[in-house]
Amino acid sequence: GSLLRLVCVGGDRWWQFQHPTFADAYQHWMKDFPELLGEYVASARVDDLVRTVTCGNVDLEGALIVPRSLYEAVAARLLDSRPQSGQQKLFGWRRQVFSFLARRCDEESLRVFIEWEPELVDAVFDIGWYLSAYTSEQRLARTLLDLGFATESHRIHLVKTLTAYAVEGLDGSFLNDE
Numbered sequence: 001g002s003l004l005r006l007v008c009v010g011g012d013r014w015w016q017f018q019h020p021t022f023a024d025a026y027q028h029w030m031k032d033f034p035e036l037l038g039e040y041v042a043s044a045r046v047d048d049l050v051r052t053v054t055c056g057n058v059d060l061e062g063a064l065i066v067p068r069s070l071y072e073a074v075a076a077r078l079l080d081s082r083p084q085s086g087q088q089k090l091f092g093w094r095r096q097v098f099s100f101l102a103r104r105c106d107e108e109s110l111r112v113f114i115e116w117e118p119e120l121v122d123a124v125f126d127i128g129w130y131l132s133a134y135t136s137e138q139r140l141a142r143t144l145l146d147l148g149f150a151t152e153s154h155r156i157h158l159v160k161t162l163t164a165y166a167v168e169g170l171d172g173s174f175l176n177d178e
Contacts, residue, residue: 014045037066041073046081049074050096056106063104071112079117091133098124098136102143114149125154127161129170138177 004015041049054063055071066074078097083089101110101120114120124141127134141158144150166172 014043037064038070038073040064041066041070041077046077047096049077050100050104054104054106055109058104058106060104066109068108071109072116074109075113075116078113094123095136098140102136102140107147110143110147110149121150121154125150125158127158129165131162131165131171131173138174 007014041053044052052064053066053074054060055066055074056068057065078100082093082097101113105113121144124137124144127137127141131138141150141154145155162174164170166175
């Protein structure tokens with residue numbers, strides 16, 4: 001009860017630190033015990049997981065670096081956390097996961113995630129007209145194009161969509177983005 005508490009929400013249960021600084025201390029401590037990283041991937045809340053780890057070394061200081069042997073475990077955790085209903089919940093999940101994939105994953109872990117969820121690439125290029133709400137998709141779309149995971153037809157679809165938004169006066173904010 002002093003360091004941890006058991007949290008129950010819906011049908012899910014997990015141990016959570018009583019205070020956020022304990023989580024930071026645990027993360028720092030775990031760097032010296034990489035054999036425990038698999039347990040962390042399996043048991044950490046998804047919110048904490050996407051905030052504290054990287055899949056491979058992507059030069060983020062202070063992050064726990066997940067080795068290749070755990071890429072599938074991370075993909076499984078992220079996909080298992082996808083809400084089954086509720087548009088708002090799904091949008092929040094996509095924002096969180098797409099941001100993680102774009103900023104905290106190396107090329108090999110992206111490949112693994114796409115193998116587990118082939119529809120990911122198409123979903124990333126399905127951007128709604130309120131573009132400022134789709135920054136995670138934009139960032140991941142660029143990453144997927146740069147790494148060759150997305151095709152020229154994905155790029156063309158995105159260009160057509162954004163052009164239509166600008167012409168129809170719905171949203172031209174992308175014109176300010178390099």
